[in-house]
Amino acid sequence: MTIRKILIRMPVWILLMITAGLMLFPIVIAMLGSFKTNLELTTGATVFPLKWQFQNYLDAWNKADFSGFTFNSLYVAVFVTVGTLLVAAMAAYAVDRVAFRGKKLFIFLQSFTLFISIGAVVLKPQFNLMVSIGLQKSLWGVIIILISAHATAFFMIIGFFRGIPKDLDEAALIDGCNFYSTFWRIILPLLRPALAVVALFTFRNAWNEYILPLVFSLSRPDLQTLPVGLANLRYGAGAAVENQLMLAGACLSILPLLIVYIFANRSFMQVTMGSVKG
Amino acid sequence: MQRNRIGAYFFSFPSFFLTMALGVYPVFWALRYMFYDYQGYGTPKFIGLENFARVARDTEFWQSVANTFIYAGGKLIITLPLSLILAVILNRKLRGRHAFRAIFFLPTIFSASVMSIVFYIVFNSYNGIINQYLLKLNIVSGPVDWLGASNAMLTIIIIAVWGAVGNYMLLFIAGLQSIPEDVYEAASLDGVNSAQRLWYITIPMLGPVLQMIIMLAITTSLKGYESIMVLTEGGPFGKTEVMYLYLYKLFFPLTTTGTSVQNIGYGSAVGFTTAVIVGLVTWLYFWMSKKLNNVY
Numbered sequence: 398m399t400i401r402k403i404l405i406r407m408p409v410w411i412l413l414m415i416t417a418g419l420m421l422f423p424i425v426i427a428m429l430g431s432f433k434t435n436l437e438l439t440t441g442a443t444v445f446p447l448k449w450q451f452q453n454y455l456d457a458w459n460k461a462d463f464s465g466f467t468f469n470s471l472y473v474a475v476f477v478t479v480g481t482l483l484v485a486a487m488a489a490y491a492v493d494r495v496a497f498r499g500k501k502l503f504i505f506l507q508s509f510t511l512f513i514s515i516g517a518v519v520l521k522p523q524f525n526l527m528v529s530i531g532l533q534k535s536l537w538g539v540i541i542i543l544i545s546a547h548a549t550a551f552f553m554i555i556g557f558f559r560g561i562p563k564d565l566d567e568a569a570l571i572d573g574c575n576f577y578s579t580f581w582r583i584i585l586p587l588l589r590p591a592l593a594v595v596a597l598f599t600f601r602n603a604w605n606e607y608i609l610p611l612v613f614s615l616s617r618p619d620l621q622t623l624p625v626g627l628a629n630l631r632y633g634a635g636a637a638v639e640n641q642l643m644l645a646g647a648c649l650s651i652l653p654l655l656i657v658y659i660f661a662n663r664s665f666m667q668v669t670m671g672s673v674k675g
Numbered sequence: 676m677q678r679n680r681i682g683a684y685f686f687s688f689p690s691f692f693l694t695m696a697l698g699v700y701p702v703f704w705a706l707r708y709m710f711y712d713y714q715g716y717g718t719p720k721f722i723g724l725e726n727f728a729r730v731a732r733d734t735e736f737w738q739s740v741a742n743t744f745i746y747a748g749g750k751l752i753i754t755l756p757l758s759l760i761l762a763v764i765l766n767r768k769l770r771g772r773h774a775f776r777a778i779f780f781l782p783t784i785f786s787a788s789v790m791s792i793v794f795y796i797v798f799n800s801y802n803g804i805i806n807q808y809l810l811k812l813n814i815v816s817g818p819v820d821w822l823g824a825s826n827a828m829l830t831i832i833i834i835a836v837w838g839a840v841g842n843y844m845l846l847f848i849a850g851l852q853s854i855p856e857d858v859y860e861a862a863s864l865d866g867v868n869s870a871q872r873l874w875y876i877t878i879p880m881l882g883p884v885l886q887m888i889i890m891l892a893i894t895t896s897l898k899g900y901e902s903i904m905v906l907t908e909g910g911p912f913g914k915t916e917v918m919y920l921y922l923y924k925l926f927f928p929l930t931t932t933g934t935s936v937q938n939i940g941y942g943s944a945v946g947f948t949t950a951v952i953v954g955l956v957t958w959l960y961f962w963m964s965k966k967l968n969n970v971y
Contacts (some may be wrong), residue, residue: 406889412760412764413775413818416757416761416779417778420779420782420840421780423782423790423794423797424793426796426797427796430796430804435835438800438802438804440802440807441807442807442810442811476783485690486872487686487687487689488687488690491682491687492683492684494679495680495682495683497680498680503687503690503691506691506694506695510694510698513702513949514898515702515705515890515946515949516900516919516923516949516950517922517923517926517927517942517946518702518922518926518942518943519701519702519706520703520923520926521704521705521939521942522700522701522704522919523701526696526697526700542697544693544697545697546697547690547694547919548694551690555749568958576679576682576683577682591860604786607787607904607905608923612927618848623789624786624789627788627789628788628905631733631792631795631905644796647789647793650786650789651784651789654784659785
């Protein structure tokens, strides 16, 4: 029985191990590579660094200005997350709890932005709008555009709202709460775990966004975020490409997400139906 | 109740305003310019359907459409079955399943551009890490040109699969958890083996979820271009050019290669065409999966 079981399980384990190896390979390569010298990285064919170059991280942070990139990324991601949660939660509250004229149209508009995609075409008018209010050379242009794309968060939060009974609102009303204080004092606290998940996804997407910060930093390199600054290193102006700095930068750029991911692994794994990436 | 209504307008206004200004308006902006000759400066000139005639003749664009289908097809053919199999395995009470799920999901937290940088260092032809290992172990006699004309698309598909498997695995697991346990119990009493179980019970029971996930997978892979932009910029010789990247270049010419010119009128027409292509594929997929439903 047990031998039979092991024989049946064997291919499954082999498949899992091979896939896990392939998944981890580039990550491990990047992590180990970030401690090598550029020469060792490009000709060495070693697995572990001959000598651990912790200097790479200092160089990336200071010389290649990853401190600046990180600040910009954090700035964008934090404001986008807060803004998206606020805008989407407020709208979801109104739509789920109140029957108002134009509600159907509003929901239609939200799904319109989800389904109609003409790619980079919309970037141009969005950029022009930011020019007209003077935000074309500011991270706030990026932040506002990213907040405007909150339809996914909106639908996710509506889904969670359905789980909060409406009796609760009525009870709050009787106890002297109005529309606004019910939202702030009753609904939002109850929604906290759901909002945490939405926040996680929003933060991840904002942190990883490449195209928008690229467009907005074309004439202002000091506004580059991590993905943009990192990609630009590849085309380093004239100088030889410094692979070791790029890998150190790549590791720096995933570090915050990795930490959040490790701590939030459980909830990441459980509430995932809303994740749209691939 | 009256006050609630005012409150509701007040609460949905920020969302409404942002969606109209930055989601809806830009689409109509583009729809207008597709009938104009407009390079981004000067006055736009109305030229009717001429932009679309040019799209029809644009071999570079149609090459990018073909590449998009190769890319999306290649990615999905590997990603979907692999992620479904992994999901089925990891949905059972298997030792270490949480660790495996975490490992498979890990790549999805990388941004497309960051992972392309890492893969560039891993795959680049002259001193890439893969080639170093292959040469050292005497598996190949000379460096493999992973990002050269004949292999670049394959390399890009491998990278895309790496980044996507974990995500679809998770979606499948969520779907699998909705299948009641007793269906399987009844089946095991009837002596059904695990392959039959997957084919006759799991996949049909997963039906609607499967349909949704496949549609999501098709549309996202037709639209993806970030990682390609960072890794190859569509090269070499346009071999990895996909339609959304081609489109991007018409609006924001890339500074490093400098081969494309900004052309907003024409770009809008290309944008409209790509949206129609994606829409058609989605519609075709829906139509086919409905037909399949009727057969069952």
